[in-house]
Amino acid sequence: MQIQKSFDEHPTGTLYLVATPIGNLEDMTFRAIRILREADWIAAEDTRHTRKLLTHFDITPKRLVSYHEHNKHASGETLIRALLEGQDVALVSDAGLPAISDPGVDLVRAAIAKQIPVVPIPGANAALSALIISGLPAERFMFAGFLPRENKKLKAVLEELRGFEGTVIFYEAPHRLRKTLTAVHELWGDRSAAVVRELTKKHEEVIRGTLAECIDWFASQEPLGEICLLVEAPGAAAQDDTLWWEELSIPEHVAYYQEQGFDRKESMKKAAADRGLSRREIYQACLAEQKNP
Known part of the structure; x- marks a missing residue:
């Protein structure tokens, strides 16, 4: 178990997850601007994109580095070392909250593993x-x-x-x-x-x-x-008592799933789950139809 007190004194730096606008620059928060100005490092998905944002808000970064899917291991190690040395890191994505459908989640996990506080700076989210x-x-x-x-x-x-x-x-x-x-x-x-x-x-x-x-x-x-x-x-939605597969025979039920792209074994498994039957019962019903078409 780990307890984080975000605003207590810490021997390490803090990893800030800073939300950026998803389109309209007016959605940038005052707090986000302050954190980006104060952070020792700004880690960005695309430094060219982030530099435009920083210029718009007259922010001169102390260190601006890239952190994305293709360099997250090497860049992540550098950022964790900086955090352990007491320096603050602000992580941003190109738009919205970092770490959502984003490699930033790996940096968050690495920071947590080292007892480094991770603090959200909320804002726009699509x-x-x-x-x-x-x-x-x-x-x-x-x-x-x-x-x-x-x-x-x-x-x-x-x-x-x-x-x-x-x-x-x-x-x-x-x-x-x-x-x-x-x-x-x-x-x-x-x-x-x-x-x-x-x-x-x-x-x-x-x-x-x-x-x-x-x-x-x-x-x-x-x-x-x-x-x-x-x-x-x-x-x-409110459902009536009719199940979508009720009018299908067991072989037709299996065939439906096969038409959706599942192999025969997986289709039998799904049909069994729908009907509350064992896979053996489903298999036997399909076999019986093959023998008596």
Whole structure:
């Protein structure tokens, strides 16, 4: 167990996780500006991008270094040494909160392991900003980040999430949005959804409706910009007593999952879980149909 008292005296420096604007520079907080001015090190995902931000707020960094997915091990070791020597480090991403879908989480874990205090400097966040304007349930929500690119893994993740009772938030690239909308619609049915793009920027836009309506909209509209996709998961809606697979035979139930990209073994396992049967019972039912087509 480890107890952190963020504002007590510490023998080490402090790792500050500093939120930066996700579009509109007016979303920068006074505290964030002060921390960036005072920090001994500023670790940035893209130093060129961060230098523009620092220049805008007239901040001259003492040391500005890169910290990203491809150099996080070497750069992370340098930053941890500096922290252990009593120097403060401010970590920033290109936009929003660092350590969310971001390699900054590795630096956070390394600091915690060395008893170095980690302090958040809150600010703009795309996922939560999208949630509060989506009109979807905000009492319970799950941030799922970016979905896998490979079809089989994509469908497996969506299957895991479909029973969640609340709103699921995804980050998505514009060139993948249509594929993702279609995949979610196929596996979750026609759910309430919102596509939120270009948050806090000039072209900020919210498309609210069902998944089917969003698919139709983007059939004629080119998806552009940075996108958050929010969907009310199937588990969140009131369900009647009819289960989606009730009218399917066991072999048809298995075949459904195979059509979604799962292999036969995994499809039998999923059908068994849906029906509350053993995999052996599912296998025997499929075998019986093969013998008596």
